[in-house]
Amino acid sequence: MLRIAKLTDYATVLMVRLAREPGRCFSAAQLADELGVPQPTVAKLLKHLLRAHLLASARGVGGGYSLAMAPHAISVADVVGAIEGPLALTECARGKGNCSLERGCATRANWQLINRALQVALQAVSLADMARPQLQPIHVQALQEKMP
Amino acid sequence: MLRIAKLTDYATVLMVRLAREPGRCFSAAQLADELGVPQPTVAKLLKHLLRAHLLASARGVGGGYSLAMAPHAISVADVVGAIEGPLALTECARGKGNCSLERGCATRANWQLINRALQVALQAVSLADMARPQLQPIHVQALQEKMP
DNA sequence: ACTATATAGAACCAATGCAGTCCTATTTAG
DNA sequence: CTAAATAGGACTGCATTGGTTCTATATAGT
Numbered sequence: 001m002l003r004i005a006k007l008t009d010y011a012t013v014l015m016v017r018l019a020r021e022p023g024r025c026f027s028a029a030q031l032a033d034e035l036g037v038p039q040p041t042v043a044k045l046l047k048h049l050l051r052a053h054l055l056a057s058a059r060g061v062g063g064g065y066s067l068a069m070a071p072h073a074i075s076v077a078d079v080v081g082a083i084e085g086p087l088a089l090t091e092c093a094r095g096k097g098n099c100s101l102e103r104g105c106a107t108r109a110n111w112q113l114i115n116r117a118l119q120v121a122l123q124a125v126s127l128a129d130m131a132r133p134q135l136q137p138i139h140v141q142a143l144q145e146k147m148p
Numbered sequence: 149m150l151r152i153a154k155l156t157d158y159a160t161v162l163m164v165r166l167a168r169e170p171g172r173c174f175s176a177a178q179l180a181d182e183l184g185v186p187q188p189t190v191a192k193l194l195k196h197l198l199r200a201h202l203l204a205s206a207r208g209v210g211g212g213y214s215l216a217m218a219p220h221a222i223s224v225a226d227v228v229g230a231i232e233g234p235l236a237l238t239e240c241a242r243g244k245g246n247c248s249l250e251r252g253c254a255t256r257a258n259w260q261l262i263n264r265a266l267q268v269a270l271q272a273v274s275l276a277d278m279a280r281p282q283l284q285p286i287h288v289q290a291l292q293e294k295m296p
Numbered sequence: 297a298c299t300a301t302a303t304a305g306a307a308c309c310a311a312t313g314c315a316g317t318c319c320t321a322t323t324t325a326g
Numbered sequence: 327c328t329a330a331a332t333a334g335g336a337c338t339g340c341a342t343t344g345g346t347t348c349t350a351t352a353t354a355g356t
Contacts, residue, residue, distance in 0.1 A: 040316065041315075044315095058323095059322075060322095061326075063323085063324075
């Protein structure tokens with residue numbers, strides 16, 4: 001398992017579609033029709049992505065959504081984060097010790113490192129990359145430099 | 149989000165505990181008591197881990213569980229896989245196209261690569277590593293060689 | 297042989313979270 | 327002024343998960 005939510009999956013597909021024509025403005029109905037996903041669901045996702053500042057919107061007739069940044073400046077991590085919130089594999093990985101195991105739980109610090117590795121992996125892939133038919137192998141090297 | 153299940157978290161804590169004394173045999177009650185997790189829950193997890201061949205068991209009086217392999221030979225990916233099943237971030241990542249987007253979904257192949265990167269990251273960390281107080285930074289380099 | 301202590305495996309229940317819908321503003325081009 | 331859009335909620339049915347319980351089986355010690 002360890003799967004992302006289905007809605008998050010849709011969101012990435014949406015974003016990749018937008019990334020193929022970065023300037024253009026798409027209405028929710030248009031995207032829903034094109035991707036074969038129900039219109040209300042698409043609309044909801046677009047709102048979420050907007051609030052995360054990944055999209056720009058235009059209201060009224062002829063309005064719609066477009067990318068807020070260049071495709072290469074938006075990562076998969078951004079999209080996942082916008083829909084699912086901050087990445088936290090384990091309960092304790094997001095601070096606030098509501099972990100019943102607290103004392104003697106030596107695995108915590110290690111989970112945070114794994115967490116970080118995952119995040120770096122998702123950040124390494126941009127929408128521009130995803131829009132390409134076949135991505136280059138992901139290079140999560142040099143993790144040390146990115147570590148605090 | 150993108151979190152592992154709470155039970156999976158428990159499972160790793162259990163396995164790390166066993167990894168600290170690889171030879172020793174622990175009963176479910178013993179582990180439950182030591183970790184502060186309800187006994188039935190611990191028992192269930194141990195059964196799952198057993199079926200995945202990560203543990204060996206001994207029935208009867210004085211019985212219990214112990215690691216089936218050396219701590220360095222069991223990875224976090226093994227433990228996660230034993231509890232949550234095979235890793236598949238997206239619906240389409242696990243074959244069988246029950247993905248409504250099918251046609252024109254160029255993101256699929258790319259998700260599979262991300263998937264793979266994650267798996268490699270989890271496989272790179274063993275129970276022996278987790279048992280250490282502070283893990284070395286994860287090196288998911290040379291991903292190409294591991295790719296088919 | 298009998299009993300206490302374990303695991304083996306399955307069935308079961310409650311609750312949380314998620315996918316999806318709907319409704320009511322608000323904005324804007326024509 | 328109207329039609330076409332987004333903005334932002336609230337709401338609901340369902341699936342998954344966390345957790346329990348029950349029965350069967352194996353084994354060490356007496």
